[in-house]
Amino acid sequence: MDIKTFCLGILSFGDATGYEIKKQLEGPFRHFYDASFGSIYPALGKLTDAGLVERTELAQDKRPDKKVYSITPAGKMLLMDALEKPVAEDKVRSDFLATIVFSELLTPSTIDQMIAVRIAGLEKAIAEFDCEQDIAGPGAHFVCGFGKAVYGAAREYLENHRHEIVGHSLLTKSEKVQ
Amino acid sequence: MDIKTFCLGILSFGDATGYEIKKQLEGPFRHFYDASFGSIYPALGKLTDAGLVERTELAQDKRPDKKVYSITPAGKMLLMDALEKPVAEDKVRSDFLATIVFSELLTPSTIDQMIAVRIAGLEKAIAEFDCEQDIAGPGAHFVCGFGKAVYGAAREYLENHRHEIVGHSLLTKSEKVQ
DNA sequence: GATATCATGTAAGGGGTTACATGATTGT
DNA sequence: ACAATCATGTAACCCCTTACATGATATC
Numbered sequence: 001m002d003i004k005t006f007c008l009g010i011l012s013f014g015d016a017t018g019y020e021i022k023k024q025l026e027g028p029f030r031h032f033y034d035a036s037f038g039s040i041y042p043a044l045g046k047l048t049d050a051g052l053v054e055r056t057e058l059a060q061d062k063r064p065d066k067k068v069y070s071i072t073p074a075g076k077m078l079l080m081d082a083l084e085k086p087v088a089e090d091k092v093r094s095d096f097l098a099t100i101v102f103s104e105l106l107t108p109s110t111i112d113q114m115i116a117v118r119i120a121g122l123e124k125a126i127a128e129f130d131c132e133q134d135i136a137g138p139g140a141h142f143v144c145g146f147g148k149a150v151y152g153a154a155r156e157y158l159e160n161h162r163h164e165i166v167g168h169s170l171l172t173k174s175e176k177v178q
Numbered sequence: 179m180d181i182k183t184f185c186l187g188i189l190s191f192g193d194a195t196g197y198e199i200k201k202q203l204e205g206p207f208r209h210f211y212d213a214s215f216g217s218i219y220p221a222l223g224k225l226t227d228a229g230l231v232e233r234t235e236l237a238q239d240k241r242p243d244k245k246v247y248s249i250t251p252a253g254k255m256l257l258m259d260a261l262e263k264p265v266a267e268d269k270v271r272s273d274f275l276a277t278i279v280f281s282e283l284l285t286p287s288t289i290d291q292m293i294a295v296r297i298a299g300l301e302k303a304i305a306e307f308d309c310e311q312d313i314a315g316p317g318a319h320f321v322c323g324f325g326k327a328v329y330g331a332a333r334e335y336l337e338n339h340r341h342e343i344v345g346h347s348l349l350t351k352s353e354k355v356q
Numbered sequence: 357g358a359t360a361t362c363a364t365g366t367a368a369g370g371g372g373t374t375a376c377a378t379g380a381t382t383g384t
Numbered sequence: 385a386c387a388a389t390c391a392t393g394t395a396a397c398c399c400c401t402t403a404c405a406t407g408a409t410a411t412c
Binding site for chain 3: 216239
């Protein structure tokens with residue numbers, strides 16, 4: 001899903017500024033979709049040019065004018081068509097797992113700490129999926145439940161199996177280079 | 179983890195050609211790390227220039243010369259240093275979940291089919307994690323177990339909760355645009 | 357006094373994919 | 385016949401992030 005479609009989706013829940021769309025991506029959703037200002041603002045500009053959203057400028061004191069975007073009927077039609085199409089496969093990039101594959105080259109304490117950090121990160125993410133977020137509705141609820149289930153399983157696996165990976169090698173770095 | 183480090187990691191298990199490195203990324207590992215020829219070949223060139231790997235050309239009949247790469251001691255040192263550094267957070271991009279967030283705009287049958295496709299994809303991935311792969315060792319085994327646990331939890335969640343998301347809206351598209 | 361929040365936007369750069377170029381052999 | 389496998393490499397392109405530019409107000 002490109003950033004334009006995502007913005008249309010957020011705007012289908014109600015009017016928002018670029019800044020507010022970005023804030024959505026700091027909640028639980030950031031765990032499976034992310035974007036920066038550098039892609040959000042240009043996307044909103046293009047959507048406006050295409051007549052898929054409308055822009056209302058609100059003058060503000062001592063701040064840039066707030067630009068509130070709302071989806072147009074044409075935008076909503078296009079959004080629904082886009083959502084109907086088969087979705088691309090999920091893409092995961094895990095430096096953590098890639099490092100684990102090569103973990104024979106690491107010291108046990110490094111691996112152990114890496115896993116501890118990862119468990120902490122998973123717990124933080126699970127807590128985020130638990131919180132109330134701006135966009136409610138059955139879709140967001142389902143997704144948060146999914147996140148909790150999957151990240152919970154990841155944490156559990158790490159806790160139950162970390163002993164299998166830590167301590168497989170006790171060589172020092174200079175010995176390993178041989 | 180950049181592609182150069184990944185190539186060094188694969189080569190730490192044994193010599194390989196660019197083609198063979200790419201093949202590794204068609205097994206279970208592709209679910210958390212991917213790269214194309216367009217990034218692998220240039221990476222191997224740079225690693226060779228930097229003296230981190232060595233290239234042996236094997237002439238072949240009716241085919242481009244096979245170029246077998248092997249990691250040098252300097253390369254192994256650099257790899258171990260790179261692996262020791264704190265890893266970046268996992269990055270997930272799920273058009274599937276993003277679409278679910280906006281699923282109020284979809285017909286129940288579309289959602290239902292999307293979930294069915296996703297479950298099938300997860301089952302295929304789980305089977306891949308189950309197979310024997312070229313790179314064995316405790317790291318790869320741990321990672322495959324992780325994949326099975328996490329993807330299994332995802333499949334289970336979808337099976338147990340799909341009824342909560344399907345059928346929340348029975349409006350036709352023209353009604354929804356209103 | 358420093359950091360966070362609010363609020364928008366641009367430009368350079370990075371990391372990657374896709375498509376192209378080449379071409380025999382083997383399996384369906 | 386057609387697709388897949390083997391085998392390498394380049395170049396254009398794309399999308400996105402990072403950093404920059406601007407600046408008041410509120411919080412710690």
